[in-house]
Amino acid sequence: MTQFISLFQAAVFFGTVIMFGAMGEILTERSGNLNLGVPGIMYLGGIASLASVFFYENMTEAPIPALCVLIALLSAFLASALGGLIYSFLTITLRANQNVTGLTLTIFGSGVANFFGGSLNKLAGGVGQISVATTSAAFRTTLPFANSTGAFGSLFLSYGFMVYLAIILAILMNFFLTKTRAGLSLNAVGENPATADAAGINVTRNKYLATCIGAGISGMGGVYYVMDYIKGTWANDGSIESLGWLAVALVIFTTWKPLRSIWGSYLFGILFWLYYYIGGLTRSTQEIFKMTPYIVTILVLIIISLRKRRENQGPAALGATYFREER
Amino acid sequence: MQNNNKTVHSGHEPLIRIVKRDAIPVWKTICIYALAIVLALVVCGFLIYAIVGLNPIRVYISMAKGAFGSEKRIWVTLRDTMMLLCIGIGLAPAFKMRFWNIGAEGQILAGGLASAACMLYLSKGMPNGLMLVIMFVLSALAGALWGLLPALFKARWNTNETLFTLMMNYVAIQLTSFFVAKWEHPFGSNSVGIINQSTKIGWFPQILGQNYLLNVILVLTLAALMYCYLKYSKQGYEISVVGESQNTARYAGIRVGEVFIRTMLLSGAICGVAGFLAVAGASHTISVDTAGGQGFTAIIVAWLSKFNTGIMILVSMLLVFLDKGALEIASAYNLNSFASQMITGIILFFILGCEFFIRYRIIFRGTHKEG
Numbered sequence: 071m072t073q074f075i076s077l078f079q080a081a082v083f084f085g086t087v088i089m090f091g092a093m094g095e096i097l098t099e100r101s102g103n104l105n106l107g108v109p110g111i112m113y114l115g116g117i118a119s120l121a122s123v124f125f126y127e128n129m130t131e132a133p134i135p136a137l138c139v140l141i142a143l144l145s146a147f148l149a150s151a152l153g154g155l156i157y158s159f160l161t162i163t164l165r166a167n168q169n170v171t172g173l174t175l176t177i178f179g180s181g182v183a184n185f186f187g188g189s190l191n192k193l194a195g196g197v198g199q200i201s202v203a204t205t206s207a208a209f210r211t212t213l214p215f216a217n218s219t220g221a222f223g224s225l226f227l228s229y230g231f232m233v234y235l236a237i238i239l240a241i242l243m244n245f246f247l248t249k250t251r252a253g254l255s256l257n258a259v260g261e262n263p264a265t266a267d268a269a270g271i272n273v274t275r276n277k278y279l280a281t282c283i284g285a286g287i288s289g290m291g292g293v294y295y296v297m298d299y300i301k302g303t304w305a306n307d308g309s310i311e312s313l314g315w316l317a318v319a320l321v322i323f324t325t326w327k328p329l330r331s332i333w334g335s336y337l338f339g340i341l342f343w344l345y346y347y348i349g350g351l352t353r354s355t356q357e358i359f360k361m362t363p364y365i366v367t368i369l370v371l372i373i374i375s376l377r378k379r380r381e382n383q384g385p386a387a388l389g390a391t392y393f394r395e396e397r
Numbered sequence: 398m399q400n401n402n403k404t405v406h407s408g409h410e411p412l413i414r415i416v417k418r419d420a421i422p423v424w425k426t427i428c429i430y431a432l433a434i435v436l437a438l439v440v441c442g443f444l445i446y447a448i449v450g451l452n453p454i455r456v457y458i459s460m461a462k463g464a465f466g467s468e469k470r471i472w473v474t475l476r477d478t479m480m481l482l483c484i485g486i487g488l489a490p491a492f493k494m495r496f497w498n499i500g501a502e503g504q505i506l507a508g509g510l511a512s513a514a515c516m517l518y519l520s521k522g523m524p525n526g527l528m529l530v531i532m533f534v535l536s537a538l539a540g541a542l543w544g545l546l547p548a549l550f551k552a553r554w555n556t557n558e559t560l561f562t563l564m565m566n567y568v569a570i571q572l573t574s575f576f577v578a579k580w581e582h583p584f585g586s587n588s589v590g591i592i593n594q595s596t597k598i599g600w601f602p603q604i605l606g607q608n609y610l611l612n613v614i615l616v617l618t619l620a621a622l623m624y625c626y627l628k629y630s631k632q633g634y635e636i637s638v639v640g641e642s643q644n645t646a647r648y649a650g651i652r653v654g655e656v657f658i659r660t661m662l663l664s665g666a667i668c669g670v671a672g673f674l675a676v677a678g679a680s681h682t683i684s685v686d687t688a689g690g691q692g693f694t695a696i697i698v699a700w701l702s703k704f705n706t707g708i709m710i711l712v713s714m715l716l717v718f719l720d721k722g723a724l725e726i727a728s729a730y731n732l733n734s735f736a737s738q739m740i741t742g743i744i745l746f747f748i749l750g751c752e753f754f755i756r757y758r759i760i761f762r763g764t765h766k767e768g
Contacts, residue, residue, distance in 0.1 A: 104559070106499070156746060164753035169497055169559065170700045171749055173693050178742025181735050188733035306735070315563060322560055354578035357571050364567040371564070375556040384557075395417070 075224045077347050081339030082233060087112075087295045089236045089335035091317025093243060094288030096328055098154070099321060100247060101280035102260040102387040103161060106172030108288050109314025110179020111153045115289025116296040116310060117183035118149030121190060123205045135208035142205055142293055150289025153179055154282040162277050165391045180311055183292075187304035206302025209294075232294045236332075239287070243328040256280055260385030263392040273392055291317060319367040325374065326384055338363045414760045426755055433751035434715075437744040444743070449730065456726055463725020464718045474721050476609040479616040480674055481713040482706075484695035486616070486623045487667030489704040490660045491544075492696070493627065494639040500547065500562025501692030503569030504665045506685075507543040508536035508672025510569075510576055513683040516592045516599035516676070517580060528599050532673055540669015541662045543569065548661030552654030566692070573685050580683075589682050601678040612678045619667065620706040627704060636660055668692070697745055716741060 091108050098105045105111075119142035126141055127133045157175050160166040213227040213234075247253040258266040259276045267273050295310055296302065320338060324330035345351055345359035374383070442453030464474045484501050491498040515532045523531075543565060550556035582590045593599055604610040627633040639646045639656050646653050675687050694716060702708035723737025 106559075160746065160749055164750045165756070166749040166752060167700060169499070170697055171746075173499075173696055174742055174745040174749065177690075177693065177738050178746065181738025181740075181742055184735035185733050185739050188735060306733075312567070315567065319560070319564060322557075352578075354575050357574040357578060360574075361568050361571040364564045364571075368561060368564045368568075371561055372550055372554070372556055375550065375554040389559075395415075 071221065073347055075221060077340060077343060078225055078336075079228065080343040080346075081336045082229060083299055084339035084342055085335035085337075086229075086233045086236050087291045087299060087313050088317040088320050088338060089240070089331050090232075090291030090294060091288045091314055092320035092324065092331045092335065093236070093240060093328055094150075094284040094286065094291075095317060095321045096284075096324065096326055096331070097243065097256075097287065098281045098284035099326060099388055100256050100260045100385055101277045101284075102263060102385050102390065102392070103158075103277060103281050104168050104172065104389040105154070105157055105175070105281060105285070106169055106318065107153060107157055107175025107179065107285075108172075108317050109311040110176035111150045111285045111288045112292035112295070112314045112317070113179040113183035113310050114153045114292065115146040115150040115286075116292030117186050117304075118289075119143070119146040119293040120202065120296050120302070120304060121145075121186055123202045124190060127202050127204055133204045135204055138202070138205035139208050142209075142297060143290070146289045146293040147286040150292070151282045151286040153289075154285025155278075157285070158278045158281045161391065162274060162281075165393060168389050168391070176311070176314070180308070183310070184306045188306050190304065202297075202302040206297050209297040210301070230294075230298045232290070232298060236290075236294075240328045240332050247328065257385070260387055263387055263390075264394075267392075267394060273394075277392075288317070316363060319364065322374070322384075323367055323370050338366075341366060412762050414762075416758045416760060418756060418758050421755055429751050429754050430748065433747040434744060437747035440747075441740045441743050444739075445736075451730060456730075457722075459725055459729050460719070460722025463723075463729075464721040466725075470721070472607065472609050474717055476612050476679060477720070478710070478713045478717045479609075479612045480671060480679065481691055481695055481698060481717060482709055483616045483619060483671040483674055484668055484691055485698040485702070485709045485713060486619050486706055487540075487664050487671060488695055488699040489623060489706065489709070490627060490633075490636055491664040492699050493704045494636045494656065494660055496548070496551065496657060496661065496664075497559040498544065498547075498562050498661065498664055499559055499693070499696065500543065500565045500665075501668045501671075501695055502688045502690070503562070503566035503692070504540040504543045504668035505672040505675065505688040505692055506566075506569040506573050507539040507665075508669025509676045509683050509687045510573060510672070511535040511539035511669070512599070512673045512676040513576075513580070513589065513592060516681075520593055520596065520598040523598060525598055525600070525602065529601070529677065532599055532677055533670065536669045536673035536676075537666040538669070540672060541666040544661040544665020544668070545658065548658045552657045570685050573683065573687070577684060588684060591681050592683075593681070599677055600681055609678065612674055615670075615674070615678075619670070620710065623667075624706045627706075632656075632659070694741075701745075701748055715744075719744065 091112050094111070095105060095108050122145035123138050123142045126138065153175055157171055160171045161168050209232065210230045212229060215223055215227060217223060219227065247257065255266065255271045256276050258269065258271060259273050263273045266276075291313070292310060295313065296304065316338060320331060320334055323334045323338070341362040342360065344362070345356045348359070351359060438457070442457075445451055445453045445456055463470070465471050484505065487504070488498055488501055512532045512535070515528065515535060519531065520528065544562075547556070547558045547561040547565060550561065551558045577587070577589055580589045581587060601608070601611045604614070627636065635646070635651050635656050638649060638651060639653055643653050646656070672687065676683055680687065698709055698712045698716065702712050719741050720737045723740060724734050727734035727736060
C-alpha cells in the first residue's frame with residue numbers, strides 16, 4: 071500500500087508538469103496552430119518565475135509568501151505568452167512554417183532559460199546557490215488534514231495548490247471548448263478557417279488569443295516544475311525539454327480533449343516511474359522501461375489513425391497557414 | 398451617385414494589403430536575407446549589452462576568433478559544419494515531399510549505436526578500411542529502419558508522422574541509455590568512454606595529416622549526390638510533385654505511399670550515416686548526447702535553404718559559427734554557453750520572418766496604380 075501511495079504521488083507530481091503543458095497546447099492546437107515550441111515555452115515560464123522571485127526574495131528581508139506566488143505566476147504567464155506571441159506573429163502574420171517556427175522557439179526558450187538559470191547567481195553578484203526557499207515552500211504547502219487522514223490524505227490532499235489548479239483548469243477549459251460560443255468559434259477556426267472566416271469569425275484574433283493564452287498555460291508547467299518538482303532551484307540538465315515533448319505527446323493521447331489530460335497525465339507519470347517500483351531491474355533494463363510513455367503514445371497515434379473516428383481526430387486544419395486570398 | 402460610390406469604396410480599402418509575389422530577383426532575395434541577419438545581430442548586440450554590459454562588437458570579434466582563431470579551431474568548426482550538413486542533406490528529401498521527419502535525432506542515435514556496436518564487437522583482427530565500410534553500411538541500415546517505421550504507417554494509414562517521428566527520438570534515446578549502461582567502461586562511470594583508443598580500429602584515418610578531412614570529403618560527396626538526385630532524377634521529381642500536392646501526384650499515377658517509404662528509407666539512412674560520422678569521425682564514443690539537438694537544428698537548416706544543398710552549406714556554417722563563437726564568449730567572459738542557443742534562436746526568428754517579404758508584397762493604401 072505504501073508503495074502504491076508513493077507511486078501515485080510521484081505520478082501526480084510528474085503528471086501535473088506535463089498536464090499544464092498539454093492543456094496549453096490543446097488550446098493552441100484547437101485554433102489550428104501546431105506549436106512545437108512547448109518545451110521552449112515551459113522553459114521560459116520556469117525561468118521567468120524563478121528569476122523574478124529570486125530578485126524579490128533577495129530585495130526584501132521578509133518576503134510575503136502570497137506575493138511570491140503571485141509574482142511567480144504572473145511573470146511566468148507573461149514570459150510564456152510572449153513566447154507564444156513571437157510564434158503567433160511569425161506564423162499568423164508573417165505566415166512562416168509552423169513546425170520550423172515552433173522548433174526555433176524551443177531552441178530559443180531553452181537557450182534563454184539555461185543561460186539565465188546558469189548565470190543568475192553571477193548576475194546577482196555571487197550569492198551562492200540559487201534558492202527561493204519562501205516561494206517554493208508556499209508552492210508546496212499541502213491542503214489541511216493531509217497528514218491526519220491517513221491514506222486518503224496522502225493520495226488526494228498532499229499536493230501543492232497547482233495540482234488542484236491544473237484539474238480545475240482542465241474542467242473549465244472543457245466547458246469553454248464544448249459549451250461556450252467563443253469555444254465553438256475557436257474549434258471552427260481550427261477545423262476550417264475559410265468557413266469560419268465566411269461565418270464572420272475573426273480568424274486572426276482567435277488564433278492569436280488561443281496561441282498566446284495557450285502558451286501562458288503551458289508555461290505554468292515550467293513554474294510547477296521549478297517551484298515544486300525541483301523545489302525552487304535550477305538544473306541545466308535539459309529535463310524540462312523532454313517533459314515538454316511528453317506534453318506534446320499527451321495532447322495526442324488525450325485526442326485534443328482537456329478532461330482526458332487529467333488521468334492521461336497521471337497515467338504517463340505512473341508509466342514513467344513504474345521502473346522504480348518493479349523489483350529486479352538492473353540499471354540498463356530500467357532505461358528500456360522508461361520508453362513506455364513514448365511507445366504508448368505511438369500506439370495511440372496508430373490506433374487513432376486506424377479507427378478514423380471523427381471525434382478522435384485532431385483539428386482538420388492543424389499545421390496549415392491560413393491566407394484568405396489563397397484557395 | 399457615382400461620387401458617393403467612390404467614397405464608399407475608398408473608405409473600405411484597408412491600410413495595408415498583402416499580395417503574393419510572382420517572382421523576385423535573386424539579388425533582392427539576398428539583400429532581404431542579409432538585412433535580416435544584420436538586424437538580428439543588432440538586436441542580439443543590444444541584448445548582450447543589456448545583460449552583461451559588454452561591447453557587442455568586441456563580443457562578435459571574439460566569436461570569430463572562437464570559430465576561426467587557429468588551424469585546429471577551423472577544422473573543428475568544419476567538422477561540426479559537416480555533421481550538421483549531413484543531417485540536413487538527409488532531411489531535405491523528406492521535407493521536400495512535406496513529410497515532417499522530426500526524428501533525425503533518433504535516426505542519428507540509431508546509426509551511432511550501430512557504429513559503436515561494430516567498434517566494440519567486430520574490431521578483433523579487422524582491417525580498418527573494411528571496418529569503416531561495414532560501419533557505414535550498418536549505420537545507414539539502422540537509421541533507415543528508424544525512418545521506415547513512421548513512413549510505413551503514414552503510407553498505409555496516414556498516421557501523423559510529425560508526432561510519430563518525434564516519439565521515435567525518445568525511444569532511441571532510451572535505447573542509447575540502455576546500451577550506455579550495458580557497455581559502460583570503466584564500471585560506474587555511466588559512460589562508454591573512448592572506444593578502441595589504442596588500436597584506433599573504426600576511427601577515421603588521417604588524410605594529408607588532417608583528422609577531419611575524411612568527414613569533409615564524405616559529406617560534400619553526399620551533398621553533391623543529393624543535389625543531383627533531387628534535381629535531375631525521376632525519383633527526385635516525384636518527390637517534388639508529392640510535396641506540391643498529393644492529389645496531383647496520385648492523378649499523375651505516382652504511388653504516393655511508395656514514394657513516402659522509399660524517401661524515408663533514404664532520409665533515415667543518411668541521418669544514420671551522420672551518427673556514423675559522429676561516432677567514427679568525431680567523438681569515438683556514444684552517449685545520449687551524441688545527437689545533441691542537431692537533429693532539430695538541421696530541420697531548420699534544410700527548411701531555410703529550400704532543400705538546396707549548396708545553400709545548406711552556408712546555413713550550417715552560420716549556425717556552427719554562432720555555436721563556436723558563443724562557446725568562446727562564454728569562456729572568455731565567464732558566461733554560460735547557452736547564450737549561443739539564445740542568439741541562434743533570435744537570428745532564426747529574423748530569417749523566418751524575413752521570408753514573408755520574399756513571398757509577399759505589401760501595398761499601402763493609395764500607393765497602387767489603378768487598373
